[in-house]
Amino acid sequence: MKAIVCNEFGLPSSLEFTEIENPIPNKDEVLMAVKACSVNFPDTLIIQGKYQFKPNFPFSPGSDVAGVIESVGENVKHLKVGDEVVGFIPFGGFAEMAIVKAKDCFPKPVGMSMVNASTFLLAYGTSYHALKDRTNLQKGETILILGASGGVGLTAIELAKLIGAKVIAAASSDDKLKLCKEFGADELINYTKENLKEKTKVLTNGKGVDVIYDPVGGDFSELALRAIAWNGRHLVIGFANGEIPKIPTNLALLKGASIVGVFWGAFAQREPKKSLENIKQLLNWFGQGKLKPHIDEIYSLENAPKALEAMMQRKTKGKIVIDMTI
Incomplete structure (x- = not known):
């Protein structure tokens, strides 16, 4: 089989x-003929030896x-040869064949494309676990989503709106914020032009936000935390900025x-029933048509390194996918 391989x-x-x-x-495993594999920020870390495991x-x-x-x-x-499925693995997806633990493999819904x-x-698993299990976001609360136009950011917008929260989307360009608005964001902050803390306070009439969804890290984490409401919750999702923040406790x-x-x-492995x-x-x-993944660009397997470069340069909006069929 053909594959993208990391040798160092x-x-x-x-x-x-x-x-x-x-x-x-x-x-206890299945062999999947991979048709599509999306690109996620941890993929850029694992090839550099910067992820939680090596x-x-x-x-x-x-x-x-x-x-x-x-x-x-x-x-x-519960699975058989020929079944169309989705699965999650720690690594190994940029290949024509991949091993998936049976418990981490699920029937693909009818009508859902392999790319979707x-x-x-x-992305959706992370955001739903964050909003439901880790912070119990409530209808009527206000959530600030950093990196809101990214792969997990857009899913957080969709899910927060389904819950009934007010969404403030923060991103680095007006073009990215336009997409956030299309996905349901109520208010927008371009944090390259506006002070994140001050604009958040203005948009909440000085109260601050109930929940911060933070996949970015760096200096933006502290700025956001300074605009949090009493009894607020700051969700640490990741560090796409490349810097783990040192937040004054x-x-x-x-x-x-x-x-x-x-x-x-880790949640999916430790609490499989809740994850399922x-x-x-x-x-x-x-x-039901309530969730619609945004696909920014599709790459062939041979061009997967270019997809990773685009992810590292934060050029993407929503998701990018490796399509094994092209």
Whole structure:
């Protein structure tokens, strides 16, 4: 099979497009013929050795996969060869074949394209886990979403609006904010032109925001936290800015606020029943037309390093996908 292979930690340009042997599933796994794999920010970290874990070389990046089951392990009963499925893996998705644990593999809804399916689990799973399980966002509350035009940011807008919250979307350009508005954002902040803290205070009549959804990090984390409401919750999603913030913890004390970590991958492994319930709800909403992934660009497998470069340069809006069929 063809695959994008990481032989040493480095930038996307160091990745190799090559032929490797097909992997073999064990008794609790399936072998998926990958049709599409979306690109997520952790993919850019894992190839540089900057992620929470470091795979053994050689490996392929890519975690959100959609495809057709090629073979199943002897213990797998709920899936069969030929099933169209979506799955989540720690790495290995930028390849024509991938091993997926059976418990992390789900039937693809009828009518959902492979490209859309590959964008679903990580982005929507992260945002729903954050808003439902980690902060219990309520109807009528106000949420500030940083990096709101990104892959997880847009899903957070959609889900927050489904819950009934007021959404303030913050992004780095007017073009990105236009897309956020189309996805339902109530208010907009261009934090390259406006002071994030001051504009947030103005938009909330001085009260501050109840929830901060923060996949960006860097200096923006502290600015946002300074505009949080009493008993507010600051969700730590990731660090797309490239810098882990050093937040003065007295800010949490003064506002009675909580700083809450969100790690969907660990949640899915540690609390599989709750995670499955969330996934079923998300897929149901998709089937009802309430969730619509935004695909910014599609790349071939051979050009996957270019997709990773675009992600690192923060050029993308919504999701970018590797399509194995082109």
